[in-house]
Amino acid sequence: MPRPILLCGALIAAAVALIPLVYLGVRVAEAGGERIAEELFTERVAVLAVRSLGLAAVVTAACVLLGVATAFLVTRTDLPARRAFTVLAALPLAVPTYIAAFTWVSSMREFEGFWAAALVLTACSYPYVFLPVAAALTGADAAAEEVSRSLGRGPWRTFRAVTLRQIRPAVAGGALLVALYVLSDFGAVSILRTDTFTRAIFVAFNMGFDRTGALVLSSVLVVLTVLLLTGESATRRRHERYAPLGGARRRANPIGLGPWRWVAATGLLGVAAVALGVPAVSLTGRLLEGTSRPEWIDLVTAAGNSLWLSAAGAALTLALALPLGLLVARAPGRLSAVLERLSYLAHALPGIVVGLSLVFFGINVAFALYQTAWLLALGYAVLFLPLALTAVIGAAAQSPPALEQVAASLGRGRLSVLRTVTLPLTLPGIGAGAALVFLTCMKELPATLLLRPTGVDTLATELWTKTTVAAYAAAAPSAALLVALSAIPTWLIASRTGILDKNGPA
Amino acid sequence: MSTLVVAQARKRFGKVAALGGVDLDVPGGSLVAVLGPSGCGKTTLLRCIAGFERLDAGTVDLAGRRLAGPGAHVAAHRRGVAIVPQEGALFPHLSVAANVGYGLGRAERAAGRIGEVLELVGLAGLGSRMPHELSGGQQQRVAVARALAPRPPLLLLDEPFSALDAGLRVGLRGDVRRALREDGATALLVTHDQSEALSMADQVAVMRDGVVVQAATPAELYRRPVDAWTAAFVGEAVLLPGTAAQGRVECALGALAVEDAAAEGECTVFVRPEQLVFTDDDAALPCTVAAQEFHGHDRLITLHLDDAVTVTARAPGAFAVKSGDRLKVAVRGSVRVWPGPAVPAIS
Numbered sequence: 001m002p003r004p005i006l007l008c009g010a011l012i013a014a015a016v017a018l019i020p021l022v023y024l025g026v027r028v029a030e031a032g033g034e035r036i037a038e039e040l041f042t043e044r045v046a047v048l049a050v051r052s053l054g055l056a057a058v059v060t061a062a063c064v065l066l067g068v069a070t071a072f073l074v075t076r077t078d079l080p081a082r083r084a085f086t087v088l089a090a091l092p093l094a095v096p097t098y099i100a101a102f103t104w105v106s107s108m109r110e111f112e113g114f115w116a117a118a119l120v121l122t123a124c125s126y127p128y129v130f131l132p133v134a135a136a137l138t139g140a141d142a143a144a145e146e147v148s149r150s151l152g153r154g155p156w157r158t159f160r161a162v163t164l165r166q167i168r169p170a171v172a173g174g175a176l177l178v179a180l181y182v183l184s185d186f187g188a189v190s191i192l193r194t195d196t197f198t199r200a201i202f203v204a205f206n207m208g209f210d211r212t213g214a215l216v217l218s219s220v221l222v223v224l225t226v227l228l229l230t231g232e233s234a235t236r237r238r239h240e241r242y243a244p245l246g247g248a249r250r251r252a253n254p255i256g257l258g259p260w261r262w263v264a265a266t267g268l269l270g271v272a273a274v275a276l277g278v279p280a281v282s283l284t285g286r287l288l289e290g291t292s293r294p295e296w297i298d299l300v301t302a303a304g305n306s307l308w309l310s311a312a313g314a315a316l317t318l319a320l321a322l323p324l325g326l327l328v329a330r331a332p333g334r335l336s337a338v339l340e341r342l343s344y345l346a347h348a349l350p351g352i353v354v355g356l357s358l359v360f361f362g363i364n365v366a367f368a369l370y371q372t373a374w375l376l377a378l379g380y381a382v383l384f385l386p387l388a389l390t391a392v393i394g395a396a397a398q399s400p401p402a403l404e405q406v407a408a409s410l411g412r413g414r415l416s417v418l419r420t421v422t423l424p425l426t427l428p429g430i431g432a433g434a435a436l437v438f439l440t441c442m443k444e445l446p447a448t449l450l451l452r453p454t455g456v457d458t459l460a461t462e463l464w465t466k467t468t469v470a471a472y473a474a475a476a477p478s479a480a481l482l483v484a485l486s487a488i489p490t491w492l493i494a495s496r497t498g499i500l501d502k503n504g505p506a
Numbered sequence: 507m508s509t510l511v512v513a514q515a516r517k518r519f520g521k522v523a524a525l526g527g528v529d530l531d532v533p534g535g536s537l538v539a540v541l542g543p544s545g546c547g548k549t550t551l552l553r554c555i556a557g558f559e560r561l562d563a564g565t566v567d568l569a570g571r572r573l574a575g576p577g578a579h580v581a582a583h584r585r586g587v588a589i590v591p592q593e594g595a596l597f598p599h600l601s602v603a604a605n606v607g608y609g610l611g612r613a614e615r616a617a618g619r620i621g622e623v624l625e626l627v628g629l630a631g632l633g634s635r636m637p638h639e640l641s642g643g644q645q646q647r648v649a650v651a652r653a654l655a656p657r658p659p660l661l662l663l664d665e666p667f668s669a670l671d672a673g674l675r676v677g678l679r680g681d682v683r684r685a686l687r688e689d690g691a692t693a694l695l696v697t698h699d700q701s702e703a704l705s706m707a708d709q710v711a712v713m714r715d716g717v718v719v720q721a722a723t724p725a726e727l728y729r730r731p732v733d734a735w736t737a738a739f740v741g742e743a744v745l746l747p748g749t750a751a752q753g754r755v756e757c758a759l760g761a762l763a764v765e766d767a768a769a770e771g772e773c774t775v776f777v778r779p780e781q782l783v784f785t786d787d788d789a790a791l792p793c794t795v796a797a798q799e800f801h802g803h804d805r806l807i808t809l810h811l812d813d814a815v816t817v818t819a820r821a822p823g824a825f826a827v828k829s830g831d832r833l834k835v836a837v838r839g840s841v842r843v844w845p846g847p848a849v850p851a852i853s
Contacts, residue, residue: 402595405558408582409589410609410656417583420608424599 009323067129098187313380325392391433
């Protein structure tokens with residue numbers, strides 16, 4: 001493929017990814033220092049900051065504890081039914097937080113506030129720590145631990161000195177994901193009436209159309225996100241990514257827990273009951289209450305809208321990711337690395353910020369797009385470009401240049417090589433990436449709320465609207481459908497870590 | 507029969523001159539090995555012949571047809587030059603038969619060429635397997651069969667055995683050599699393994715720093731290397747300082763007969779370890795066994811001569827000695843010398 005076309009496409013992709021950030025900066029700068037200070041240095045912003053950061057801290061700490069403990073139990077001990085517990089610990093990812101919040105609210109009165117939000121977010125997010133740590137523990141070479149034991153260190157000292165050091169990058173990565181997620185979460189905190197930045201931004205925008213207020217709050221949220229990211233990379237030591245030496249690795253012998261294994265199993269069952277049991281029971285109960293005919297019509301319309309809006313989002317995202325991904329995979333260099341980084345930048349932005357900034361971008365710059373599905377598709381593209389990019393780069397690696405050169409040396413021209421070698425090898429990966437983006441678009445809430453054309457309801461916004469007026473039974477079918485759809489990407493992610501393999505922890 | 511002629515091939519990557527004017531002939535129907543240490547430019551040469559890289563200067567002709575030269579660059583797929591890459595690079599989504607048939611037209615596929623070449627590489631009946639179901643050695647055989655199938659005017663083998671176990675490697679070398687010969691193929695093998703080059707090739711071209719320093723038959727190369735570096739690169743070499751005069755050279759091993767009778771003055775003396783023999787002859791030099799490496803069929807014995815010079819001798823495996831043994835050693839046959847002081851062994 002000719003380079004200039006790839007490069008053009010890649011530049012467009014990076015530019016699109018940067019729209020929200022750049023536009024946010026421009027608008028805030030326009031507001032002027034005085035106006036910003038007026039909005040910024042208020043008691044309300046201070047309270048919001050403390051609450052948002054406090055929530056992120058509490059949930060991250062809880063997730064690390066829960067995630068590492070569960071991962072250790074299922075990978076390194078003789079816990080009963082380890083494979084079942086592994087699946088149970090990965091499954092909460094399939095429950096979007098706003099649906100978990102909905103199930104709790106609809107089954108328990110007065111369930112709201114900081115600690116309610118902390119409980120729901122922890123139950124939904126601890127797989128972010130569990131999955132990478134379990135994968136690291138499964139992949140860690142037992143030989144290092146055996147060497148430590150042979151040099152006279154007991155099991156506990158070996159765990160601290162060797163095992164913990166090996167899994168620390170995984171723990172840090174997972175904790176970062178949780179913290180970023182909690183800062184950006186909108187649905188759960190809103191349903192549980194916990195005022196954090198995301199909820200305040202939405203209220204400022206929705207109620208008073210208070211542009212400057214919403215923009216300043218968004219900027220603070222972006223600054224917090226960036227601080228978190230730089231803080232993490234600054235504390236991460238160099239050379240912390242350990243490559244296993246040599247090919248053959250053996251797994252450690254499981255640690256015998258004795259009678260404690262039943263205590264541990266009971267504890268994990270309790271966690272699963274909170275994270276999965278409550279949503280499942282509550283949803284089933286609401287579904288059994290039944291749904292009226294007009295509500296069914298709404299549901300079918302919403303499902304249809306979800307389908308085509310997500311399809312448009314996935315198509316646009318993939319169209320942007322393809323040239324950039326191919327450039328990164330096939331022409332690695334400084335330029336392609338910079339473009340790749342830039343496109344990942346927007347991924348850390350909360351959906352509500354991307355949505356808000358694109359709304360103003362639509363009104364003031366691209367009015368032709370405003371109130372059309374394409375602005376929403378653009379929002380999805382900004383949010384999920386990295387997801388598609390990872391898939392494209394991975395897929396391109398499936399067809400290394402060596403294979404194409406062999407094909408050329410056997411007398412096949414460019415088109416023939418593309419048809420017989422490159423496409424058959426890369427399409428499955430790209431297809432899986434497209435499906436992942438599609439499903440992620442389906443359950444996206446905050447950007448969809450802000451960017452959807454007026455009057456167009458998707459499954460996610462339908463659920464949101466019904467929940468805000470306490471029409472829980474009417475919201476249940478959308479919720480159930482969304483959980484079913486979310487289970488697919490969760491399964492993909494979990495199986496990719498390798499912990500569900502036959503030779504996995506079970 | 508097709509003949510490959512490379513003349514004055516030059517290629518730079520930025521500041522690095524990968525090829526500094528390479529000349530190479532591959533006569534039709536023969537196997538020529540390009541032997542050199544890593545970084546000598548041999549892989550770049552292969553990629554330029556295949557058409558994956560453009561030459562800066564020089565020409566490549568195959569069977570009288572200009573493939574590359576000033577103003578000419580035939581695309582890789584129009585060259586009729588099939589490659590066997592280092593890791594085999596089988597198409598993972600195609601069966602063995604489909605891999606082998608990839609370069610064939612429909613008629614040739616129907617004519618049974620796939621089965622023919624699979625049999626040639628010793629894989630008859632495995633056509634329906636998928637690449638991941640094969641061992642590393644079998645995958646490499648399929649890669650060779652795939653390149654052989656369309657009867658290309660030239661085959662390029664890029665260190666095709668380097669990823670395999672030592673035992674497997676030796677067997678596969680012989681089989682591939684036989685398959686190439688039975689099919690009448692013209693082939694160029696690139697390798698850094700001297701025993702591979704010497705055992706397989708009709709001609710060996712030794713490359714260093716982007717140029718061919720010597721091209722000769724394996725026996726000629728081993729016996730008469732052009733310089734001390736080449737001597738040490740293609741096998742074990744004893745290199746000693748000496749002074750030549752009137753057809754003889756004076757060195758630590760005594761006064762030895764010189765091949766090139768015209769040599770005069772200060773020079774480097776080159777002796778292969780198998781030229782050193784243990785004897786009770788009066789003229790032989792006393793020495794002490796310092797160390798030894800046992801290889802089964804033979805053993806390499808490190809000797810201290812009495813004037814503190816160290817040399818290496820090759821003896822049959824059954825020749826039992828131990829460190830500290832006193833022996834007497836002499837040189838058999840004439841030796842080769844190069845003007846100038848002895849250079850240290852290759853780095």
